[in-house]
Amino acid sequence: MACLVPSYSPLVSFKSWTKAGNTLLRQSTRRVLPINLSAPSSQSRTLSLFDPSSPRPSISAHNPSEIRFSAGQPEDLPTRLLELSAWELGPSKSAITRQFTFRTFNDAWRFMSVVADECKAKRHHPSWSNLYNQVSIEWTTHKPQGLSIKDVDMAAFCDRAADEIGLKMP
Numbered sequence: 001m002a003c004l005v006p007s008y009s010p011l012v013s014f015k016s017w018t019k020a021g022n023t024l025l026r027q028s029t030r031r032v033l034p035i036n037l038s039a040p041s042s043q044s045r046t047l048s049l050f051d052p053s054s055p056r057p058s059i060s061a062h063n064p065s066e067i068r069f070s071a072g073q074p075e076d077l078p079t080r081l082l083e084l085s086a087w088e089l090g091p092s093k094s095a096i097t098r099q100f101t102f103r104t105f106n107d108a109w110r111f112m113s114v115v116a117d118e119c120k121a122k123r124h125h126p127s128w129s130n131l132y133n134q135v136s137i138e139w140t141t142h143k144p145q146g147l148s149i150k151d152v153d154m155a156a157f158c159d160r161a162a163d164e165i166g167l168k169m170p
């Protein structure tokens, strides 16, 4: 298992802003609860919120030969992919998707902030969207095109971050 401990402080800075007339001023930088991302995640809940009316099958339901991997990937990539039990294969067969539902918008925003920091560190970026307490994420690799180990590493990181923050109970 790759080590996903961020190289920076696990304490997340949260900048708050205040409005003075039409000007936004940075009010303060306060520290919020630390998030420990070093522990392996327990099994994450499967949510099929990209299209709840017709949930896509989990990755394990697909024949590995139909998955479009990027060129030059490590041999264990298909095995690593199967560990992502809460993720689904996108219709392109070269992307994985998951929708996370948090208790509050604040938790969803905090999750996105932690993932964004990891994106910067790993130079790998998702296609994602947020609606109130929901965050939809798609990972794919543009160059070399396909599904790569970077996507799997980032998806596993997302699972860990969501576990630490806590998902909304059904």
Ligand SMILES: C[C@H](O)[C@H](O)[C@H]1CNC2=NC(N)=NC(=O)C2=N1
Residues within 6 Å of the ligand: 123, 124, 125, 126, 139, 140, 141, 142, 143, 144
């Ligand atoms: C130079 C830089 O590392 C590349 O452009 C990165 C940026 N982020 C990326 N993100 C994703 N998802 N796929 C890429 O191929 C990719 N390439």
